[in-house]
Amino acid sequence: MKKFRFLFFSIFFIFISASDSAHAYAPVKKMNSQQIIVERYKAAVEEILKRADRFKKELAQMSQQRAGLSPFQNRRNSLGQMGLIQHNAILFKSLEQSLRSLIAGGILYLKKENPPEAERLLKNATDSYAENAAAHLLYGDILAEAEKTKDAAREYLAFCQSLEQPDRLGVRQKLFNLNDAKIITFHVRSQLTAQGITPPEEKVLISRLTQADFKYRLQVMMENTLTFTLPFLVIGGITFLILRRLFGIESSVPTEHMFYHIYLVIFFCYLLWIGHLFLNLPPLFRPIEWEIFSLLLAGTLIAIIVKYLRQIWHYEKERRNSESLFCPYCKKAILKIACICPFCNHKVTPEKV
Structure with a gap:
């Protein structure tokens, strides 16, 4: 009997203590x-x-x-x-x-x-x-x-x-x-x-604070990139073109022209950057890093587009020529009377052509 009475009072005491603790803990948690x-x-x-x-x-x-x-x-x-x-x-x-x-x-x-x-x-x-x-x-x-x-x-x-x-x-x-x-x-x-x-609105304030941080990081990144990359591209570009000539690396005429056009764009942007530094040339728009990067990107895209337009024009010109056909191996234009492709040295026959 004493055991049951002790167990009853123990459970009752634990329940009261837990209840009081819950009421006391609520404001503490909020605080x-x-x-x-x-x-x-x-x-x-x-x-x-x-x-x-x-x-x-x-x-x-x-x-x-x-x-x-x-x-x-x-x-x-x-x-x-x-x-x-x-x-x-x-x-x-x-x-x-x-x-x-x-x-x-x-x-x-x-x-x-x-x-x-x-x-x-x-x-x-x-x-x-x-x-x-x-x-x-x-x-x-x-x-x-x-x-x-x-x-x-x-x-x-x-x-x-x-x-x-x-x-x-x-x-x-x-x-x-x-x-x-x-x-x-x-x-x-x-x-x-x-x-x-x-x-x-919350989104508006957050976007304005984070946008400023993003713009700053982007501008610093572009300034450092242009400062160290432009001289490297100028020197590396001329080295690349010279080595292509020395080792006799062959490519199509439009591809060769594309490489030269891209290098001219890089060299022009470098000269423009030097002009801003020494001659105080006014930029087209600010910041100057955006101007140089925009001209570099636009010039490179134009060179690539011109290259593919030249290829399309050359293909259409050869396709309409009644005296030439396309090699089934290298897809270059050859004369109908040719038995060997002068580009890939494969034998071609009128049947295959």
């Missing part, structure tokens, strides 16, 4: 999920500040080393993404000041130290360079914490509007990446919704 979101956003902000610091160091290094660069290097840099910064001292100074204020204010914001000073620095970051989307984002956060809801909503909207504008200096491309897009989009949309403002 942890919100804490995870906050921590993820905080980590994203820390990464943005680290990238801003690297970008600021790049600008400082660019300013220090520019005097020691050769004319070729100076001109090449002016064609790249940082060309507009290098040749505009006022813009350079504004961007540098904005990044400096963003980093200092962002660190104070993350550490929850001296909120008035952090607010002043982040406001200075947005005033110094209005296209700094990261400055609008953090300025909106610190205004929201100070319960300045209208001003915070204005900054979040300014952040969204800055993503719609062209990224002239590549600031967004330097500060944001694909990993930040979802958490930042969720944060901004939540803040605007809390203020009763209809936010932009």
Whole structure:
């Protein structure tokens, strides 16, 4: 009897304990999920500040080393993404000041130290360079914490509007990446919704952030590819054509012409690239990497198309010639009276022909 009584009270005690634990665990689980979101956003902000610091160091290094660069290097840099910064001292100074204020204010914001000073620095970051989307984002956060809801909503909207504008200096491309897009989009949309403002669609914001990152990576890849590939193609192309002649490699006339046309296109693009570097030739369109790549691709396609058109024209011409036929082995045009194909040395007979 005592055993049954002990078992009954044990089961009852376990049931009560489990019930109380379930009620106590529910709010803790909810609090942890919100804490995870906050921590993820905080980590994203820390990464943005680290990238801003690297970008600021790049600008400082660019300013220090520019005097020691050769004319070729100076001109090449002016064609790249940082060309507009290098040749505009006022813009350079504004961007540098904005990044400096963003980093200092962002660190104070993350550490929850001296909120008035952090607010002043982040406001200075947005005033110094209005296209700094990261400055609008953090300025909106610190205004929201100070319960300045209208001003915070204005900054979040300014952040969204800055993503719609062209990224002239590549600031967004330097500060944001694909990993930040979802958490930042969720944060901004939540803040605007809390203020009763209809936010932009999630897909739109994510695409604008990720598109900037994709365009930047693509442009850098194309710039590096053209810089190292064009000289190699020029030298390798002339070597290829010379070796074909030395070893007597035979091919059809249209194929030979195609090789020469493609090499002329490569050589012309290389000369155009040199002209942009040294002679300051204005490009047809910017960025210059896209111009060179487009001309290279278009010229190569035209050379290939011309080659096949010549083959078709030659085939039709021979087909309509009453004195020639096509060899059944190599498909070359030969005279009807020929007994041996002069191209493949196969014997041909009128029956086979």
